[in-house]
Amino acid sequence: MVTTDEKGPLTAKKKSVIIRSCDGDEFLVSESAAVLSTSLKKILEEKEDRLIHLSDIDNKTLAMVIAYLSTHADDGLSDDLKRSFDQEFVSGKEFDVLKYLVLATDTLQVTCLCYTVAKKMADIMKNKLVEWVRREFDIQNDYTPEAEAEIRRLDAWAWDDRQLEDD
Amino acid sequence: MKKHGGERNGDGFMDRISQLPQHILQHVLSFLSQKEAVQTSLLSKSWRYLWCTRPNIEFRESRFTGNKETFMSVLDKTLQGYHDQMLCIQEFCVEISNIDSVSESISLLEKWIPIVTMNMRLKTFNLSFSSNVTYFNLPVILVVFESEFLHKLYLKRCMLLSQKPLDMVLSKHLKTLSLKRVYIKDETFEKIMSSCPFIEYVVLHKCEGLRIIKVNKSHNLKHFDFDDYRCNYIIKIDVPTIETIKIGGFPNWCDHRKYFPHLKSLHLKFVKLSAELFNNFSSNFPCLEELSLWFCYGLDKFHLFSRSMKHLILALLGSIKAASMKAVIDAPNIVKFEYEGDIPGSISFTTSTKWKSNIVVQSNGSFDDYTSSRCLKLNELLKALSESEISVNIANPPLLVLDDDGGLYEPVAVENLSLSGYYWPFSSHARFLNCLFCVCHPRYVYAHPSFDEFLWKILVTEREMRHYFWQRDLEEVSMEAFDENVNERSPECGLPGKHKNIRFRLKWIELSDLP
Structure with a gap:
């Protein structure tokens, strides 16, 4: 399956690249969009091959990253529009989706998307109690009550006003 | 992607977050406050020391929730931790607000600033003192200019004074320079500006010691934000790349260059203008989309013609000024016009798009009379x-x-x-x-x-x-x-x-x- 990106069929003038996800689907991407990823840029510089296989990025995640890259490669869009696209891009996404996105942007070295996604992940954790974060992310508390008390004592300042709300 | 090597909890259970590689978790943690970051140490054993390896520190005394006396020792302990592990701090953000213990704070900063700035990865340095009265002298602060990869520098309430002229500015990659209530001499400012060719953003708010502010060598400068209501200083902006200018204070506009090919938004407050500004406005400011003139001088009579203008804000102080204003505005692409002040003398518009206007009629006092002539003027305006x-x-x-x-x-x-x-x-x-x-x-x-x-x-x-x-x-x-x-x-x-x-x-x- 070959999926064209948002700009529709690519003109002959514009070079394009085919990127294959770990699920085997192929995506047609303009070179100008692909090179926004530092890793893809390096691959393209090193070899002539127009087919890039990404063994650890799934379909859904890759499609999102490509949508991002294509939008950011579009010279017709203003910086303001791109910024609001970024906001929209991460809003309402579930944590697990963001997690795969952040891993993909880390692999592909797309610094600005990595920043946006990591920030969104932090926003989910912001102003939340430890118990909430543990529950939300299924983190198992492997501390003994004594060890926990010791941590609270060591950095007592950080627990000062939360203590009451915790219960 | 579903399986990603990462740490496992003791019983092999994989949770939804801890399996992420450490550098990504550090990146995520970098967006939290220092306090929230410290609190993650309680999540589980694999999170125990993650927070103290994140690439940034952020200590604000005014928001420090613990015992005030411990602020300095917590800061010291945290920095020591980074030093012991030979970890680099990319973003250093410290705010000191307890003026009673300021000498203690200064000696601590004198110890740590050279160490923090020596590392190769310091990108952001943000140091502020909160006080209403004084500027803090911390000569060691000048070492930040030796930090080669510094991108952003924010200083508040301190002195940038060097005994001899500042000769070592190695931070060639500096993009943002924000000085608020900083004591700085013209020569020092000029030296920084001429040594940092990539500077894009300059903020100068109420800086003491500046007399003639020349901005002419920064060929990448995009934003200039100045605010100072003292008298006797001159600002000369002479860079064509600039996109936004914000000036609050009493300098003369005419000291700047005339032609601003990339200027998109111009905000002036109390600035002395002359009718000259509006001559050839459209060719001098071909890209200007946003213009706001708050309480500026010399706005009695003007004819503004701009094809690019989308948003115009006018605010006048005093009823005499408003009454004497005669404005002819020819802005075919305007989207929004805002006016605040007493009812203006006369104003006329030539436009060709759908636009909105927002008028705030501020009268000078509640004892102004609304006689029929006043209502007539409001009617004329509408x-x-x-x-x-x-x-x-x-x-x-x-x-x-x-x-x-x-x-x-x-x-x-x-x-x-x-x-x-x-x-x-x-x-x-x-x-x-x-x-x-x-x-x-x-x-x-x-x-x-x-x-x-x-x-x-x-x-x-x-x-x-x-x-x-x-x-x-x-x-x-x-x-x-x-x-x-x-x-x-x-x-x-x-x-x-x-x-x-x-x-x-x-x-x-x-x-x-x-x-």
């Missing part, structure tokens, strides 16, 4: 704006209003009329509303809740009595209460309680028949 969707806000009600039969005016359709600053309705307010409704026909009327009953009386219960000339043009009045819970408006039959946020919806007999 007529000049009648091509736009108008919102009018009348702030501070006049207490002295003369009776007016309203026959002189041609009412202008207005989308929103809000009355602010009203608390107790006076008898004069009825006469004032009479004037207002002769001048404009608003679709929606908003007021302070204590004023609703009064409006209700005038608009609904007394309407049948037809005291006033305008009442015969009013076809229908309804009320809508705003429900914050569902974020929408619903019709209201009677006068609701005072706690409710309501607006009056007025339907007037078609204005199109009127000239």
Whole structure:
């Protein structure tokens, strides 16, 4: 399956690249969009091959990253529009989706998307109690009550006003 | 992707986050406050020391929740941790607010700043002192300019004084320089500006010691933000790349270059202007989209022509100034016009798009009289704006209003009329509303809740009595209460309680028949 990106069929003038996800689907991407990823840029510089296989990025995640890259490669869009696209891009996404996105942007070295996604992940954790974060992310508390008390004592300042709300 | 090597908890259970590689978790943690970051140490054993390896520290004494005496020791301990593990800090952000222990803070900073800035990865350095009185002398601060990869520098309330001229500026990659209440000499500022070719963003707020601020060598400068209400200084901006300029203070505009090919937004407050600014405006500012002129001098008479202008804000101080202003605005692409001040002398518009205007009429005092000449001027202003969707806000009600039969005016359709600053309705307010409704026909009327009953009386219960000339043009009045819970408006039959946020919806007999 070959999926064209948002700009529709690519003109002959514009070079394009085919990127294959770990699920085997192929995506047609303009070179100008692909090179926004530092890793893809390096691959393209090193070899002539127009087919890039990404063994650890799934379909859904890759499609999102490509949508991002294509939008950011579009010279017709203003910086303001791109910024609001970024906001929209991460809003309402579930944590697990963001997690795969952040891993993909880390692999592909797309610094600005990595920043946006990591920030969104932090926003989910912001102003939340430890118990909430543990529950939300299924983190198992492997501390003994004594060890926990010791941590609270060591950095007592950080627990000062939360203590009451915790219960 | 589903399987990603990472740490496992003791029993092999994989949770939804801990399996992420450490550098990503550090990146995520970098967006949290210091306190929130420390709290993650309690999540589980694999999170125990993650927070103290994140690439940034952020200590703000004013927001420090622990025992105030421990602030310095916590900061010291944290920095020591980074030092012991040989970890680099990319973002250093410290705010000192306890002036009583400032000498202790300074000696601690004297110890750590050279160490922090020596690392190769320091990108952001942000140091501020909160005080109302003094500038803190910390000579060691100059070492930040030796930090080669510094991108952003923010300083507040400290002195950038060097015994000899600053000769070592190695931070060639500096993009943002923000100095607020910093004591700095012209030479030092110039040296920084000329040594950092990539500088894009300059903020100078209330910096003592600057006399002549020259910005002419920074060929990548995009934003310049200056704020200082002292006298006797000169600013000269002479870089073509600049995109936004914000100046609050009394310098003369004419000291700058004339041609700004990339300037998109210009905000001036109290700046001395001359009519010259508006000569060849369109060719001198070909990209200017946003212009705001707050209380600027020399705005008596001007003709502004700009094809690129989208948003224009004018604010005038004092009724004499407003009354003497004569403005001709020719902005075919304008989207929004905002005005604040007393009713201006005369203003005219030539536009060709759909646009909105927002007028805040501020009178000088509540004892100004709304005589017919004043109402006539308001009417003239609204007529000049009648091509736009108008919102009018009348702030501070006049207490002295003369009776007016309203026959002189041609009412202008207005989308929103809000009355602010009203608390107790006076008898004069009825006469004032009479004037207002002769001048404009608003679709929606908003007021302070204590004023609703009064409006209700005038608009609904007394309407049948037809005291006033305008009442015969009013076809229908309804009320809508705003429900914050569902974020929408619903019709209201009677006068609701005072706690409710309501607006009056007025339907007037078609204005199109009127000239």
